[in-house]
Amino acid sequence: MKFFTFTVLSVFLLIFVACTTNKEVDLIVYNAKVYTVDSNFTVAEAFAIKNGVFVDIGTSEDISRKYIAKERIDAKGGIIYPGFYDAHAHFFMFAELLEQVDLRGTKSFDEVLTKLKIYKEAYPEKKWIIGGGWDQNQWADKTFPTKDSLDKYFPETPVFLSRVDYHAALVNSQALKLSQIDSVKPVEGGIIVADSTGKPSGILMDNAMALVKLHIPPPEERPLLLALRRAQDSLFSVGLTSIVDAGLTVEQLDYLKKFYQQDSLTIRDYAMIAGNRASIEKYIKEGFFDGDRLSIRSVKLMADGALGSRGACLLDHYHDAPTRGFLLHSPKEFDDVIKKLAATEFQVNTHAIGDSANRMMLDTYGKHLKEPEKRRWRIEHAQVIAPEDFSKFAKFHIIPSVQPTHATSDMYWAEERLGADRIKGAYAYKDLLNQYGMLALGSDFPIEHFNPLYGFHAAVARVDHSGFPQGGFQMENAITREQALKGMTIWAAYSCFQERKRGSIERGKDADFTILEADIMTVPLAKIREIKTRRTVIAGQTVFERPTD
Template structure:
């Protein structure tokens, strides 16, 4: 009896001295890049209710907490969940259902892919695809509607160029849209040959004359393909994204899907707006839930360099055109004046040095330095205009893979002198102090490690050029990692709740098979994701 009482006292004493807290998840034996202000590296962390509650050594975390789930990282590198600061979820979802024309080596290759698609899906009322780039073809000539008509005379065809700022269509599509040689469009171009005949190439606003007739996916199917897109993003370590410009219908669908927990990726969605009708888009206040936020207005100021729609201060190389604005400057100024008095953030697409200058000066005139207004892309900036990013507090949102995709033909578009201040990411960082990094998927691939590699090595997938493209504007690995985590979160007013592994923040993280910060440069694009976690829940594991 005495021995039983003694054992009881020992048990009570043991239980009374145990202070271990119950948590949902512990990750230990890891190399945790917290991406905090000191860029500190830890070994372990504990997660409860989707939040990081403690970070430290493996011993400290394991001694302090009891977890429902433990993950031994076996020395692998763990990072905050990657954040794509500029992408397009609906376009990516639709892209997966269309003809993939990325990497086409010629017009013949393009036609062959279309024929295969048509054979597989004969019931489709339209043939829609994207990703072609004539600069990769031997003759570098734009495709012509006559070629499409030869093989597809009775079904409408609409094929986006890789930048989504130009498309080629066939005669059937032109017929449906009632486009002829007399049709005009503001902020766009309907290409014609030397005889005045339409070639089938539509640039910027001209594309919508045809695309509006393409049947949309049904609502139930849209959720399915959005989930497919989401799972693809999870597989490469993305836990958050900026949806850079959505219609009211698309935003309503997202609200519905997130309210029913049908989507899990964190989405900072921007309302796509036309400047001449801005009041329509800000009649409601900002929207914010745990995983969906709507508090930014996205507009377009110009087109792209590849299709010569970007608005330049001087003519394109060996040409008589300098691109164009998609809307008059006066409309932008009126819209920005209204927006400066609202709660909405502004993000405007600008590629050419003329459009960038116009927007920088308008932002400065509005005195919105503390509003984190953004310029998306900021691809070509006149050397005298970089200082304005600091002076006016304009946040540069960049996509490093654009530099390594466009470098092959950049000099042909704007010459070597102007190219020196193109894709100048280090210069933008120098003046603003941060850069938000994204991919612009599906224009580029959605894998953030491709962007990381392009940012630090300034090389394409083949490792070209060997010396790196304009290396004076390469970012360090720490800068690139910050750009796709904490600085991306900052660009969306979310740096206090995500973007780094710190106490009190959302438990979003990714585990890689190799260390992004130390792996050889040539390995960066090939590093695989082992696990992606959102709010403490594993949403992807490598099979």
């Protein structure tokens, strides 16, 4: 009898201990509306987190009854989504721009000059004046500026000013002199633009920019880290927990590996290798780098330039200029590198804007890829597609990676570039979605604003911040709110081979989530851009919390 009593007591104690252990979690979040973005698009009320992953999702009552937590967050009716994922961005560019002259939104070249003079007075010790973000399409005079005014105000200090798309730059004579550019000469995949006398005007397009960039002093390690942290804080403030870093040099990748190994950065970064020959060879030899927060397993190629600077490669002439744009490398060079990468496990993601560039890359992908559905290769931007080429995204299993705010930024002048017929195949997100079955949504920051809600709004409403145009721009290619949310969460994660780790709120996945003050799935469209992020969480740790009033 004593043995029986002892045995029963032992079993009871074991069950009690086991149950107690099972109930201990690090965090419970309750009293919320939780869009899990799972396969059923389930909406829940609460979840529990342990060791940085979700362990259970359900009602507030069930989660509170089943678990004991070290910390509890009452969401107070807040709206929770999986951590937002920007599928195409430029983290280093954004960080560097924070330390440079920010020319985004300037309304004239005179305003550009005013900002440069203020910057020079504030930082007289700077050996170069570097800036970015100007866009002549937003000025009354839409012609490209020249170096003449820069030479007048900055005769001794070299100046390098990237256009908003980072596919063209304006430099002054001092920068040209340091770079030993004294005449207009051919540049593969680029242009040194000539003035009326046949001399360099100061405008460099695409690969020609590298002739000057080589002479700009690289950032030092400590200031670079501080700038990246500042940029990271901005991203956290709008609910971003993961980004795709679209094209980094070996030096930048080495910095990232060092910073993440030192726990100096927190945001999750899927970094693409900028696709030059030396970098590709290096990483083919070394293989993937796959850490908890940093992943390097893809290559970024650049097929052509940008539509705004007429560098995008088109099948026919621009509607407003006697040029078709240009490729940044020869078709044979692209064929060779695609063939080489297709024989590895590396993902390839190619910037392609014009319909000619998109056709060439889709056909080259299709020529070399074996079992393409497993490779998840991407076309970045997929901005202008000829009617007969849409089906190739499905045929070759190519993921369209698009940035909806490009449509609402470019819509003022895009038809001037493309004409009334060709514009119908531009920014055609619904058509692309219908082909592949999903879209990876990004912002392309700092070219566009980093707030993912701006992209969500542009994808669904197809209007700018002021609600223009009435009725939306090419609304036949708007996508639904559910599709847009998937595009910036689970589909973005899928495009980076991470759908089993993040992109939705499900058991066993990284506990990354965002709490907003209102519901982007139900509020009037005009209110979406006004919604603030209340809290951003990565692996169960709060990285941003908006102060309460």
